[in-house]
Amino acid sequence: MPDKLNLIEALKDQQFQLRRMLDNPMWVSEAPKASLEEMEAQIQAIKVILSDLQEAISDRKAKSTAR
Numbered sequence: 001m002p003d004k005l006n007l008i009e010a011l012k013d014q015q016f017q018l019r020r021m022l023d024n025p026m027w028v029s030e031a032p033k034a035s036l037e038e039m040e041a042q043i044q045a046i047k048v049i050l051s052d053l054q055e056a057i058s059d060r061k062a063k064s065t066a067r
Helices: 004-023 033-066
Strands: none
Touching: 004 033
16 A cells, blocks of 8 residues: 555545646537546546555544544
8 A cells, every 4th residue: 555655645646637737728529539538537537546445544543533
């Protein structure tokens, strides 16, 4: 499992990528295939990071309640 610092850095990177995408609005119906594939790849990366974060939170909660 990634440590807290790596997770935070990954989230910051994904936040930057999302802001970049939002700064260049493009209707999905008009987007070229490459851009759509890039967006889909970023969404998948975000899902992985959120899953890791959810697991880290669950582990931390379990350790806190076990005390």
